Amino acid sequence: MYVVTADQMRELDEYVIESWGVPSVSLMENAGKALAEEVLHLCQNRQSKEQTVNGNPLISTEARAAFDRWKGTRGQISNDAVLRGEKVCAEHWYILVGKGNNGGDGLVAARHLWEAGIGITLVFAGSPKELREEALLEYHTAESMGIPSILFTGQGDLTFAGGTGIIDALLGTGSKGAPRNTYASLIQAANGSGLPIISADIPSGLNADTGALYEPHIRAEMTVCFALLKRGLTQFPGADAAGHIKVRSVGIPPQLAEGRFRETVYLLTKDILSEKLKVDLTQRRAEDGHKGTYGHVLLVAGTLAMSGAGLLSCRAALRSGSGLATWALPSELLPHVIGAVPELMLAAAADGPQGTWNRVSAQNIIKLAESRDVIAIGPGLGRFEEDTAWLSQIYKEVDLPMVIDADGLNMLAEGGLDFFEHKRCRKAPVILTPHPGEMARLAGVSTKEIQQNRIDHALSYSAKTGVTLVLKGSRTVIATPEGNAYINMTGHAGMGTGGTGDALTGIIAGLLAQGYSAEQAAVFGVYQHGKAGETAAMMRAHPAGVMAGDLIEYL
Numbered sequence: 252m253y254v255v256t257a258d259q260m261r262e263l264d265e266y267v268i269e270s271w272g273v274p275s276v277s278l279m280e281n282a283g284k285a286l287a288e289e290v291l292h293l294c295q296n297r298q299s300k301e302q303t304v305n306g307n308p309l310i311s312t313e314a315r316a317a318f319d320r321w322k323g324t325r326g327q328i329s330n331d332a333v334l335r336g337e338k339v340c341a342e343h344w345y346i347l348v349g350k351g352n353n354g355g356d357g358l359v360a361a362r363h364l365w366e367a368g369i370g371i372t373l374v375f376a377g378s379p380k381e382l383r384e385e386a387l388l389e390y391h392t393a394e395s396m397g398i399p400s401i402l403f404t405g406q407g408d409l410t411f412a413g414g415t416g417i418i419d420a421l422l423g424t425g426s427k428g429a430p431r432n433t434y435a436s437l438i439q440a441a442n443g444s445g446l447p448i449i450s451a452d453i454p455s456g457l458n459a460d461t462g463a464l465y466e467p468h469i470r471a472e473m474t475v476c477f478a479l480l481k482r483g484l485t486q487f488p489g490a491d492a493a494g495h496i497k498v499r500s501v502g503i504p505p506q507l508a509e510g511r512f513r514e515t516v517y518l519l520t521k522d523i524l525s526e527k528l529k530v531d532l533t534q535r536r537a538e539d540g541h542k543g544t545y546g547h548v549l550l551v552a553g554t555l556a557m558s559g560a561g562l563l564s565c566r567a568a569l570r571s572g573s574g575l576a577t578w579a580l581p582s583e584l585l586p587h588v589i590g591a592v593p594e595l596m597l598a599a600a601a602d603g604p605q606g607t608w609n610r611v612s613a614q615n616i617i618k619l620a621e622s623r624d625v626i627a628i629g630p631g632l633g634r635f636e637e638d639t640a641w642l643s644q645i646y647k648e649v650d651l652p653m654v655i656d657a658d659g660l661n662m663l664a665e666g667g668l669d670f671f672e673h674k675r676c677r678k679a680p681v682i683l684t685p686h687p688g689e690m691a692r693l694a695g696v697s698t699k700e701i702q703q704n705r706i707d708h709a710l711s712y713s714a715k716t717g718v719t720l721v722l723k724g725s726r727t728v729i730a731t732p733e734g735n736a737y738i739n740m741t742g743h744a745g746m747g748t749g750g751t752g753d754a755l756t757g758i759i760a761g762l763l764a765q766g767y768s769a770e771q772a773a774v775f776g777v778y779q780h781g782k783a784g785e786t787a788a789m790m791r792a793h794p795a796g797v798m799a800g801d802l803i804e805y806l
């Protein structure tokens with residue numbers, strides 16, 4: 252599933268209109284009809300819930316289904332079941348109409364809902380005479396049909412008297428900045444009404460490209476998004492304002508987006524994993540495979556105070572299927588962790604005071620890496636003198652697939668983009684796994700700026716440096732230097748707990764060890780990490796109780 256910006260959507264619109272001759276009024280018709288269908292579904296669901304007594308259906312749905320099966324369907328006549336809602340006459344929807352094409356979609360929906368018997372009041376944010384082209388035609392049709400309308404001037408309150416729902420067709424992909432004047436007042440009134448709001452394309456007040464929210468913005472129960480998902484709907488806080496999101500086709504085939512733009516953003520689904528990234532989700536192995544076949548991870552991590560980070564990463568690497576794992580750790584820490592993960596090999600590689608790292612150990616790491624397949628650096632590592640130079644030396648001299656996390660990222664941030672000046676001497680890929688705070692340090696901006704435009708920041712850093720970038724947080728974004736980005740949908744807020752990032756580093760390293768490409772390992776690793784977190788949540792009394800160690804057990 253492709254995820255596009257407002258400009259990309261406009262380009263695709265124009266392409267089908269100009270190159271294929273699809274009339275733009277047909278696109279608007281399809282959009283408005285899809286919107287009306289979703290409103291009708293909601294009304295019908297509401298009706299069927301009301302036909303129960305104290306929550307018990309008068310006739311159980313199982314009994315009804317059994318009877319319908321017995322009766323069969325031969326010779327039955329159905330009407331347009333979707334658009335001729337039964338018993339929807341008690342419904343009355345207010346449709347907020349802006350002056351662009353988003354408003355036009357609202358006007359089309361008004362016509363279909365009116366036809367289905369729903370009471371409608373159109374509320375114009377500005378004089379309908381300002382509407383243009385298709386939207387203006389739709390206005391004239393609605394007026395001829397006698398659909399009631401009011402012009403909201405901003406004077407007095409709009410109470411939505413007798414209303415049962417609101418369609419937000421104020422602002423779509425053509426909106427710029429915070430909603431102004433009557434638009435702002437209508438948004439505030441709609442949110443305050445307590446009625447369910449269904450947004451056309453995007454909730455008004457959302458930045459369609461970034462997911463940032465302006466004030467005020469609509470808080471929708473559902474958003475009916477047209478043709479292709481907009482980037483802003485996939486990232487928080489925008490995703491939260493959109494409510495349940497339904498993508499409906501309007502006559503612009505999504506596959507038009509493939510290879511068309513410099514950057515292609517995908518919603519991470521099983522299909523994307525198996526069809527685009529060619530990941531075998533069953534993870535089949537050759538019958539004659541052995542531990543040497545599935546790679547050896549070298550993890551450079553941990554101090555005495557943060558030994559758990561190393562343990563979690565190593566366990567995750569093994570659980571994700573790597574054949575072997577070695578943990579390079581400070582010598583003072585080693586005796587304390589013997590036997591904690593018996594499957595793991597331990598290598599004393601640093602002699603800093605109190606179980607910490609120091610700069611002399613770069614050579615030790617380079618030597619250890621000689622007989623390994625992947626190197627992962629960072630979890631619980633701490634900072635030490637001249638550590639950026641230490642990491643840079645390893646980066647230059649260890650040409651293995653490399654994952655850098657946590658303090659490794661802070662070292663890298665200190666080196667700035669100069670750190671990557673030696674990237675041409677590396678053939679093997681590098682994956683960075685920052686959380687938003689670490690990403691902010693890498694990019695030299697604030698955490699807030701990162702969070703307000705996660706997809707762009709991930710893509711641009713990846714393009715500049717040649718690394719595969721995993722920007723963590725809800726809806727993790729994985730960006731590749733070639734300009735692909737994937738938005739992960741697995742996982743849950745219960746995974747916001749210490750050590751889950753360390754586990755992710757281990758999973759990705761474990762996949763790299765088995766021969767997955769950087770893109771496959773980062774994307775599949777993030778997907779699996781979230782899935783394991785979901786399984787762990789289901790096995791506990793409450794998702795908030797999930798710990799990093801739990802999710803590793805469900806890999």
Ligand SMILES: NC(=O)C1=CN([C@@H]2O[C@H](COP(=O)(O)OP(=O)(O)OC[C@H]3O[C@@H](n4cnc5c(N)ncnc54)[C@H](OP(=O)(O)O)[C@@H]3O)[C@@H](O)[C@H]2O)[C@@H](O)CC1
Binds near residue numbers: 279355422430477
């Ligand atoms: N094209 C197609 O074929 C299809 C398009 N489709 C639909 O079209 C939508 C995009 O339509 P669009 O481009 O007309 O923009 P849209 O968001 O409706 O309104 C922009 C208007 O609002 C105004 N305005 C801007 N910012 C504002 C603010 N902050 N506060 C207040 N006002 C503000 C601005 O006025 P201006 O500032 O320029 O005076 C401008 O007139 C898209 O989301 C989808 O729903 C579907 O039907 C499928 C086919």
Ligand SMILES: [K+]
Binds near residue numbers: 419
């Ligand atoms: K809208």
